[in-house]
Amino acid sequence: MSSVIKINEKANHPQPIITASGDGMPGLDIVEYGDYAFVIQSIQARLEGQYRARFQLYVQEDYGQDLWDQLERDIQADNPEVERLCAVFDTVEARTFTFGDAMEGEGPRMFPSLRNNVFVYPRFRVAMARVPMFRQHGISSEDFIWAESDAGLAEFLKDMSRRQRQYDREQVTVFKDTRDGLDRERESLTRGVRRDEVVMNEGVKTEIYRSIDEFFAQDRHFFQTYGLPYKRGILLYGKPGNGKTTLVKSIAGSVDAPVAYWHITEYTTSDSIQEVFEAAVRMAPMVLVIEDIDSMPESARSYFLNTLDGATSKEGIFLIGTTNYPEKIDPALMNRAGRFDRAYEIKLPDEEQRRSYLLLKRLHELLDDEAVAVAARATEGFTFAQLGELYVSAALRKHYEHTVDVEQLVREMNAELGKGRTQLWHSDQKSSRVGFTTG
Structure with missing residues (x-):
């Protein structure tokens, strides 16, 4: 609701002290x-x-x-x-x-x-x-x-705000802290991830989507009925490639609200924190995704926590934090109400989830059902990202060799993954490691 503020003035149409012609300040050349x-x-x-x-x-x-x-x-x-x-x-x-x-x-x-x-x-x-x-x-x-007139400007601002919000819904805002300050870009929503394409524990999945849907319900009835503040925060943690980004993309594509991503870097400061939250408040109700929240510089953590505690800083903001390294998270983020309300572990997929994901990737178009089942059993310990690479490798093998030995593919991938874990990259290498030394 717009308003025009009136204040008492000492004179009708009071004149400025200094004018462009120099009246009021004789001899002064500005x-x-x-x-x-x-x-x-x-x-x-x-x-x-x-x-x-x-x-x-x-x-x-x-x-x-x-x-x-x-x-x-x-x-x-x-x-x-x-x-x-x-x-x-x-x-x-x-x-x-x-x-x-x-x-x-x-x-x-x-x-x-x-x-x-x-x-x-x-x-x-x-x-x-x-x-x-x-x-x-x-x-x-x-x-x-x-x-x-004030009235004309007020109508203009309302119209611009309406169009800005519509644009925010059609684009994803991406914030990234850089050496030169906070960079802000817009990215078009390409093909989103449907909720039924997210493969994870069904109980956790239902709980997360339910909290999202209640938050963005038009009448906010749930929050009003139970006297809850209109703010929410969840933390998603787990190994890289387990589907945190896919889950977030499905949320971004299925809510009728603006979505913003914030990439925290070593250049994150109190100024950029303030800038991001001011932008988020203007876009609210909205989703703010903070990726790799464990990367928050030590010098900015106190200010970040204070911002989360602010009475209005999070009003209308559904906050989603992600991390691959929960052990690096400041315990203060989870030990106080109003910061992150819940933490959800996005675990490695079990056999049934691996099979569902491989079917979603259409591996059954390359292999028969028995081979798909073999692939699901043989890939214990694989992340969703690695399962995706298995499908790509199978498609390439099918295209060029017209046949796919999925067990052989899994053995080859396991061998490569083992080299990454042990740092023994050459077949004749005994104990030397590839890496960087300090000193």
Whole structure:
């Protein structure tokens, strides 16, 4: 719900202390402010001349680039709702291009650049401009928003928020901490993983999906009935390749809510933690997946825990943490309510699960039922990832040799896996190990 806040003012239409003409501060020469004011006044004059209305300059108080991201998408999609009024500077670029994705059959595309142009949403009487600012050491940019009225801006923001949420549902947001700060990308939802394609313990699977479905129920009846806070956190742990990522993909593809992945690295800091959770709160209700949570740097762990404990930091967020190394997890993550509520071990598949997975991969199209059963029995200790590789190897063998000895394939794979465990890579190698030494 939007609102316009009114405050008492000491005079009708009070005048600024300092003006671009220098009134109010005789003898003071503010060069940079004069340049800034000239640009702003020029844009404002063009707006008012074009639309026959007075525009007011606004600043966005809360953090975020969502408005500008949405504007950029509108520009690239040639949305008729937005108009390019004019360029700001005549000798700064006003158009840009992309090569397009050749794999998707896309060619080069040209369109107005986000920087150095004034864009207007006429229906709301709102204008946006990312204006180049000339500094001593180069060109930076400042973002400006104008509107004819508070009411028009409020309607514009509601519309942008609605469209942003729809976009968030259609794309996966990926956060990654880098040397240069938090990187944020969007990835299209490719073919998702159906829930019936997830092979795991049925009891655990049912419990996880049930908690997800209750969280995103439209009326939140469950949480209201039992007086529960509208937040939830689960931790998935197990050996690499056991299906944690597949489970998460099935969740992402089956909930009608935004999903974000956060890749923690050695560059994760308190600043990036705050940035991720601020973005998550704006997207809520949503799913936030924190991959390899054991990688959280020691210097950032305390701030991360405090963020999880915040009264509103997780409101509307279903948090999923994953780790291959639960022994490295800070015990404080699990020893306090409101952080991670449950931890689920994603175990190695048993024989029946291995058989179900191999059938899901369509191994029965390469082998008869008895051979599939043999493969399921012979692959004890295999992860789902290794079972997937068994299918690929069988398909290659079938394609080139027209026959598949699945027991031989399993023996070969076990031999290779054994080399990885023992580090004895050569057949004549007795005891030397391959690896790195320190000292």
